[in-house]
Amino acid sequence: xxxxxxxxxxxxxxxxxxxxxxxxxxxxxxxxxxxxxxxxxxxxxxxxxxxxxxxxxxxxxxxxxxxxxxxxxxxxxxxxxxxxxxxxxxxxxxxxxxxxxxxxxxxxxxxxxxxxxxxxxxxxxxxxxxxxxxxxxxxxxxxxxxxxxxxxxxxxxxxxxxxxxxxxxxxxxxxxxxxxxxxxxxxxxxxxxxxxxxxxxxxxxxxxxxxxxxxxxxxxxxxxxxxxxxxxxxxxxxxxxxxxxxxxxxxxxxxxxxxxxxxxxxxxxxxxxxxxxx
Amino acid sequence: xxxxxxxxxxxxxxxxxxxxxxxxxxxxxxxxxxxxxxxxxxxxxxxxxxxxxxxxxxxxxxxxxxxxxxxxxxxxxxxxxxxxxxxxxxxxxxxxxxxxxxxxxxxxxxxxxxxxxxxxxxxxxxxxxxxxxxxxxxxxxxxxx
Numbered sequence: 001x002x003x004x005x006x007x008x009x010x011x012x013x014x015x016x017x018x019x020x021x022x023x024x025x026x027x028x029x030x031x032x033x034x035x036x037x038x039x040x041x042x043x044x045x046x047x048x049x050x051x052x053x054x055x056x057x058x059x060x061x062x063x064x065x066x067x068x069x070x071x072x073x074x075x076x077x078x079x080x081x082x083x084x085x086x087x088x089x090x091x092x093x094x095x096x097x098x099x100x101x102x103x104x105x106x107x108x109x110x111x112x113x114x115x116x117x118x119x120x121x122x123x124x125x126x127x128x129x130x131x132x133x134x135x136x137x138x139x140x141x142x143x144x145x146x147x148x149x150x151x152x153x154x155x156x157x158x159x160x161x162x163x164x165x166x167x168x169x170x171x172x173x174x175x176x177x178x179x180x181x182x183x184x185x186x187x188x189x190x191x192x193x194x195x196x197x198x199x200x201x202x203x204x205x206x207x208x209x210x211x212x213x214x215x216x217x218x219x220x221x222x223x224x225x226x227x228x229x230x231x232x233x234x235x236x237x238x239x240x241x242x243x244x245x246x247x248x249x250x251x252x253x254x255x256x257x258x259x260x261x262x263x264x265x266x267x268x269x270x271x272x273x274x275x276x277x278x
Numbered sequence: 279x280x281x282x283x284x285x286x287x288x289x290x291x292x293x294x295x296x297x298x299x300x301x302x303x304x305x306x307x308x309x310x311x312x313x314x315x316x317x318x319x320x321x322x323x324x325x326x327x328x329x330x331x332x333x334x335x336x337x338x339x340x341x342x343x344x345x346x347x348x349x350x351x352x353x354x355x356x357x358x359x360x361x362x363x364x365x366x367x368x369x370x371x372x373x374x375x376x377x378x379x380x381x382x383x384x385x386x387x388x389x390x391x392x393x394x395x396x397x398x399x400x401x402x403x404x405x406x407x408x409x410x411x412x413x414x415x416x417x418x419x420x421x422x423x
Binding site: 146149150154155156157158159160161162187193195196197203204206207209210211213214217239242243246247250251264265266268269270272273274275276277278 | 331332334348359362364369370375377384385397400401413
């Protein structure tokens with residue numbers, strides 16, 4: 001474990017000393033890691049790495065000035081790739097310090113996304129901190145819960161989701177934490193026109209979550225931050241992964257793995273499936 | 279006395295094909311069900327998912343989006359984008375418990391007056407099967423506004 005931390009600190013110190021980057025975004029505080037922004041090479045000693053580094057630091061990429069280096073797990077790298085693909089950051093302005101990651105845990109339990117993770121090693125990086133022990137096989141069917149919900153009759157599905165949605169307090173934490181929800185003004189809060197009901201009732205919340213998920217269609221990388229921060233435990237990933245699966249099946253696309261592939265909702269093929277159309 | 283549920287459907291028609299097709303249906307005096315309210319848009323690609331969501335949230339029982347056949351778009355590729363966007367939205371709505379049949383999709387060209395009449399009749403029946411919008415404030419199905 002400490003070899004990884006050593007290498008991480010060495011890479012970060014090197015980047016800061018040489019002036020290659022202005023800031024390194026990483027994790028500090030061993031006991032409960034939290035995001036840290038380092039501007040001096042001496043501070044590289046603060047960096048830590050363990051199985052509670054669950055924050056997706058890609059969220060902070062376009063909040064810093066100048067070139068930035070980012071400590072990123074496989075899933076985080078996919079979010080960074082999304083930001084580059086969408087022109088939010090330039091590839092040459094970000095140095096990706098990829099870290100092999102077996103799984104992240106919260107209260108001693110592996111996060112749901114980590115059980116089905118297929119990107120333990122980042123696909124895109126400038127520096128890679130290797131950890132052979134991290135490269136484990138996915139454990140369960142990634143879409144088991146999605147299929148379970150699909151199998152229910154539509155009225156039951158509505159009851160299921162409304163029951164969960166009634167808990168939503170519209171704190172918008174899921175949106176704020178999402179690295180790809182970077183709109184300056186969100187339709188959820190527009191008042192002219194008022195696209196969605198603003199009060200946090202079951203109906204308004206349901207439409208909010210449909211909107212949120214659809215705006216991430218073909219962009220969501222399943223980093224799971226939305227679900228992790230939800231204070232009322234709404235299984236938000238279960239909504240996102242419905243779209244991830246549909247897009248994979250219909251258009252053969254997986255978000256955040258290649259920088260030169262156009263996202264599925266900004267392109268088309270003349271022979272796309274059209275069973276839904278009369 | 280029980281009255282049969284009459285769905286209220288909002289239809290977004292592209293200016294170049296489906297709107298002209300609906301016009302042709304009128305000129306040709308084809309009868310079709312009166313449950314739809316037409317809104318003309320420049321292109322089916324103009325129909326944001328937000329328009330669909332807002333319509334359903336406001337209590338309309340169904341939404342019909344119709345455009346030019348693939349390959350015939352006046353703007354070359356607007357309807358191809360519609361096809362991907364609406365296919366995914368329909369599946370997502372259904373997954374979230376909002377019957378996918380409430381979102382009706384079709385291609386109707388300017389010469390297909392008869393097809394337009396058929397599309398409307400079929401769409402109305404599909405939405406009727408889905409039943410009144412559970413979010414409608416009016417139990418008969420229409421928002422009453």
